[in-house]
Amino acid sequence: MESDRFATSAVALVKPAIKTAGIKILIIDILTIVEMELRKLRHEPTVLFTRAVQPVLWLLIFGQAFSRVRAFDTGGVTYQTYMTPGILSQSVMFTAIFFGLSTIWERDMGILQKFLAMPIPRVALVLGKALAAGVRALCQVTIIFLLAAITGIPLHWHPALLLAAAGVVILGAVFFATLSMIIAAIVKTRERFMGIGQLITMPLFFASNALYPISIMPDWLRVVASVNPLSYMVDFLRGALVSGQLTSWQADVGILLVACILATAVGTYLYPRVVT
Amino acid sequence: MEVIVEVEQLKKSFGKHTAVKGVSFNIAAGEVFGLLGPNGAGKTTIVRMLTTLLPPDSGRATVCGYDVRRQAARVRQCIGYVPQALSVDGALTGYENMMIFAKLLGLKGKERNKRINDLLQFMQLEDAASRQVCTYSGGMVRRLEIAQAVLHYPRVLFLDEPTVGLDPVARKGVWEILAELRQIYRMAILLTTHYMEEADTVCNRIGILNHGEMVVKGTPAELKAMTGNPGASMDDVFTYFTGNYLDAGGDFRGIRQVRHISRRLG
Numbered sequence: 001m002e003s004d005r006f007a008t009s010a011v012a013l014v015k016p017a018i019k020t021a022g023i024k025i026l027i028i029d030i031l032t033i034v035e036m037e038l039r040k041l042r043h044e045p046t047v048l049f050t051r052a053v054q055p056v057l058w059l060l061i062f063g064q065a066f067s068r069v070r071a072f073d074t075g076g077v078t079y080q081t082y083m084t085p086g087i088l089s090q091s092v093m094f095t096a097i098f099f100g101l102s103t104i105w106e107r108d109m110g111i112l113q114k115f116l117a118m119p120i121p122r123v124a125l126v127l128g129k130a131l132a133a134g135v136r137a138l139c140q141v142t143i144i145f146l147l148a149a150i151t152g153i154p155l156h157w158h159p160a161l162l163l164a165a166a167g168v169v170i171l172g173a174v175f176f177a178t179l180s181m182i183i184a185a186i187v188k189t190r191e192r193f194m195g196i197g198q199l200i201t202m203p204l205f206f207a208s209n210a211l212y213p214i215s216i217m218p219d220w221l222r223v224v225a226s227v228n229p230l231s232y233m234v235d236f237l238r239g240a241l242v243s244g245q246l247t248s249w250q251a252d253v254g255i256l257l258v259a260c261i262l263a264t265a266v267g268t269y270l271y272p273r274v275v276t
Numbered sequence: 277m278e279v280i281v282e283v284e285q286l287k288k289s290f291g292k293h294t295a296v297k298g299v300s301f302n303i304a305a306g307e308v309f310g311l312l313g314p315n316g317a318g319k320t321t322i323v324r325m326l327t328t329l330l331p332p333d334s335g336r337a338t339v340c341g342y343d344v345r346r347q348a349a350r351v352r353q354c355i356g357y358v359p360q361a362l363s364v365d366g367a368l369t370g371y372e373n374m375m376i377f378a379k380l381l382g383l384k385g386k387e388r389n390k391r392i393n394d395l396l397q398f399m400q401l402e403d404a405a406s407r408q409v410c411t412y413s414g415g416m417v418r419r420l421e422i423a424q425a426v427l428h429y430p431r432v433l434f435l436d437e438p439t440v441g442l443d444p445v446a447r448k449g450v451w452e453i454l455a456e457l458r459q460i461y462r463m464a465i466l467l468t469t470h471y472m473e474e475a476d477t478v479c480n481r482i483g484i485l486n487h488g489e490m491v492v493k494g495t496p497a498e499l500k501a502m503t504g505n506p507g508a509s510m511d512d513v514f515t516y517f518t519g520n521y522l523d524a525g526g527d528f529r530g531i532r533q534v535r536h537i538s539r540r541l542g
């Protein structure tokens with residue numbers, strides 16, 4: 001390497017760049033993190049499809065079988081239709097709840113250390129990652145939605161409702177992805193993280209209105225289900241995609257928003273600790 | 277002499293184990309300071325405290341005049357950091373890795389493109405820029421990491437074991453790059469290494485670290501003179517000052533980390 005290579009280029013005269021702060025910069029940082037995650041996804045698009053297969057199998061096998069049972073009132077639709085929003089939400093949660101594994105992997109690699117030593121607000125790191133998980137979830141859900149529609153499950157195609165549903169999918173994914181990063185920051189190792197992840201996903205799924213209405217649950221389970229953010233995502237999606245009527249959307253969106261804000265606040269505080 | 281990094285009586289414990297036991301040193305602009313020591317000596321822990329990743333238990337450290345604990349955000353503005361472990365995203369191309377970093381460092385427009393292209397050229401990566409990084413050799417990855425770390429022309433560059441796992445040619449390449457960065461930008465560089473030869477070749481001053489303690493500091497020539505044998509190699513210097521060359525082999529954690537990295541780069 002000839003040693004005057006750098007000296008002859010004009011960059012050598014440039015002063016150190018000092019990054020300014022502010023809300024605009026914060027948003028740019030968040031979008032840059034999202035961009036990075038999506039660029040990675042672009043190199044590996046098949047993941048979205050493979051992740052969409054299992055939920056569709058749930059719908060086809062479980063949904064069809066239980067459509068004959070008629071154990072409770074599904075509001076005039078088949079059980080398969082009734083459970084579709086539940087399965088969509090479940091696939092969002094299952095993917096997002098293991099998102100924190102990438103945090104641990106990035107810590108082991110050294111990528112996270114590098115980001116944490118850069119002039120990026122912590123909240124931008126957390127929200128950027130979570131939003132990227134949201135976009136990922138949205139792609140995955142869209143595939144499942146289309147496959148469900150192809151197999152003949154009658155779903156509403158109202159543009160405004162679909163748009164609103166997309167927003168709620170992102171909110172739900174942001175919450176569960178942030179929760180996952182919080183868990184990663186606390187347990188710190190892959191093994192423990194996988195253990196906790198597997199421990200909580202099934203209870204979160206069954207203690208929600210994904211597969212059956214809250215009204216048929218025993219009292220104690222009803223309490224759990226009503227503090228479970230998953231229930232509110234399912235409720236909104238069921239309104240938007242199945243009945244076409246959003247009866248309690250304010251509560252659904254409000255609770256999901258509050259859950260996201262709380263999780264982001266805790267996540268921002270704990271995230272840097274994953275490297276200590 | 278403009279002092280960029282000031283470290284005074286820095287201490288850090290993990291549980292009962294004290295990893296850094298009151299270490300002090302300064303680094304001036306345009307100086308390459310080497311922290312030399314076996315695996316487990318506490319080098320990475322010091323770097324992590326200076327790069328704001330780990331809060332010190334006690335003592336004081338300033339970087340560019342800012343306190344690493346109380347003014348961490350300011351410190352992050354003026355440093356570049358290449359961690360010990362492999363830190364680029366293999367799924368992205370070399371150019372994408374640079375682009376994302378440049379954006380996060382607040383570089384914009386033409387200026388951003390120019391810096392990215394100039395640095396890729398400087399690091400001889402322009403031909404590989406559109407390839408995914410997982411296809412790069414260990415030396416190329418290291419050069420890309422250094423390029424990312426200096427995109428904003430930081431006053432200080434922290435390099436944790438920059439040549440571990442590299443073949444001799446790639447290692448020389450890294451040394452030359454560091455020499456140029458130092459000369460042209462008067463960047464202060466802190467590098468850690470457990471290679472005696474590397475410390476001898478690249479560093480203006482060396483601090484020998486053993487079991488969390490700074491045993492001695494000085495220029496390579498000064499340290500050699502202190503042993504009373506002017507023809508001493510750095511290996512001799514190390515043995516002279518620590519007295520337990522064989523014993524200072526590091527712990528399992530350190531060894532595992534280094535092996536892990538060598539394998540990834542291999």
Ligand SMILES: Nc1ncnc2c1ncn2[C@@H]1O[C@H](COP(=O)(O)OP(=O)(O)O)[C@@H](O)[C@H]1O
Nearest residue numbers: 276290295314315316317318319320321529530
């Ligand atoms: N996060 C940690 N938790 C517990 N012990 C740690 C941690 N980081 C480092 N150590 C211990 O501190 C000592 C110094 O480690 P380190 O700074 O990584 O050494 P070096 O970089 O010189 O190889 C070692 O004994 C190591 O096991």
Ligand SMILES: [Mg+2]
Nearest residue numbers: 319320360437
């Ligand atoms: Mg180390």
